[in-house]
Amino acid sequence: MPELPEVEVVRRGLARWVPGRGVESVEVLHPRAVRRHLPGAADFAARIAGRTLDEPRRRGKYLWLPFGEAAVLSHLGMSGQLLVGEAAAAPQRHLRVRFAFADGGVDLRFVDQRTFGHLMVCPLVPDPHGGEAGVPDVIAHLAADPFEPVFDDEAFVRAIRRRRTGVKRALLDQSLISGVGNIYADEALWRAGLHGERPTERLTAAQARLLLRSAREVMAEALEVGGTSFDSLYVNVNGESGYFVRSLNAYGRRDEPCGRCGTAILREVFMNRSSYSCPHCQPRPRHAR
DNA sequence: AAGGGGCCCTGATTGC
DNA sequence: TGCAATCAGGGCCCCT
Numbered sequence: 001m002p003e004l005p006e007v008e009v010v011r012r013g014l015a016r017w018v019p020g021r022g023v024e025s026v027e028v029l030h031p032r033a034v035r036r037h038l039p040g041a042a043d044f045a046a047r048i049a050g051r052t053l054d055e056p057r058r059r060g061k062y063l064w065l066p067f068g069e070a071a072v073l074s075h076l077g078m079s080g081q082l083l084v085g086e087a088a089a090a091p092q093r094h095l096r097v098r099f100a101f102a103d104g105g106v107d108l109r110f111v112d113q114r115t116f117g118h119l120m121v122c123p124l125v126p127d128p129h130g131g132e133a134g135v136p137d138v139i140a141h142l143a144a145d146p147f148e149p150v151f152d153d154e155a156f157v158r159a160i161r162r163r164r165t166g167v168k169r170a171l172l173d174q175s176l177i178s179g180v181g182n183i184y185a186d187e188a189l190w191r192a193g194l195h196g197e198r199p200t201e202r203l204t205a206a207q208a209r210l211l212l213r214s215a216r217e218v219m220a221e222a223l224e225v226g227g228t229s230f231d232s233l234y235v236n237v238n239g240e241s242g243y244f245v246r247s248l249n250a251y252g253r254r255d256e257p258c259g260r261c262g263t264a265i266l267r268e269v270f271m272n273r274s275s276y277s278c279p280h281c282q283p284r285p286r287h288a289r
Numbered sequence: 290a291a292g293g294g295g296c297c298c299t300g301a302t303t304g305c
Numbered sequence: 306t307g308c309a310a311t312c313a314g315g316g317c318c319c320c321t
Contacts, residue, residue, distance in 0.1 A: 001314070061315080078314055079299085114298050116315060165292065174316080182314065272294080273314055
């Protein structure tokens with residue numbers, strides 16, 4: 001499941017293959033892949049054809065390829081992939097959108113099994129968080145991610161403590177902090193020794209800082225080894241898996257011993273998804289949220 | 290108005 | 306054996 005580190009791996013891959021190349025044609029093979037591009041698939045393709053793509057950018061889990069004052073914005077959802085490969089290669093089973101370039105070189109493909117991901121063209125607007133580069137209008141309401149220079153640590157600490165919800169819910173809220181998904185939320189909470197259902201309003205400033213530091217550290221370590229791949233659904237632009245699954249301490253480790261204390265990792269269903277935690281290191285609060 | 294729940298989607302796995 | 310139920314979950318939308 002692509003979260004910040006996985007999307008950054010993809011961005012770095014695209015940065016090697018895409019900038020400065022002119023798009024010759026865009027083929028939309030499944031309308032759902034561009035469902036958020038309201039003028040439709042034909043308009044999506046027409047807006048990109050003939051344009052030259054710029055350096056890829058990212059905020060949280062969103063990735064975009066700017067061209068002038070607009071950009072192709074992507075979210076990979078659960079199973080989306082952006083792949084670079086020989087233009088003559090056979091189409092993948094779940095190929096949704098294909099970009100061909102005027103130079104006849106490697107093409108760019110959006111492949112997505114579960115179709116939670118999408119692509120759209122949207123205008124760039126000034127960054128509300130003060131970054132120098134513009135950001136796609138439809139994601140201007142999202143928080144910056146903790147790898148960005150414009151991310152304000154103390155503003156995050158104040159904001160999360162003002163919330164009235166559980167810590168894990170807050171971590172997954174992209175308007176508070178971008179880029180954290182279910183896997184890295186569980187890993188950050190494990191590192192910080194906090195249960196995901198702890199009320200945010202009872203976090204001390206020190207605990208909120210520790211949680212932020214934990215999230216940053218775990219995502220930086222994942223990025224170094226190419227991200228987390230459970231199966232072939234997350235790969236880099238060349239189709240290769242990342243290795244961070246070997247370093248997970250909580251996520252997916254039901255009944256396995258905690259790396260700190262040896263207690264069996266607990267799996268619980270929370271927010272209609274799995275949450276993994278150590279019942280000893282991350283005790284459930286008396287007043288859970 | 291912030292918070293929380295339902296829903297979308299397909300393939301692998303599990304259960305009867 | 307074969308079919309059906311279950312599970313995976315990010316983010317939009319809607320309701321309170």
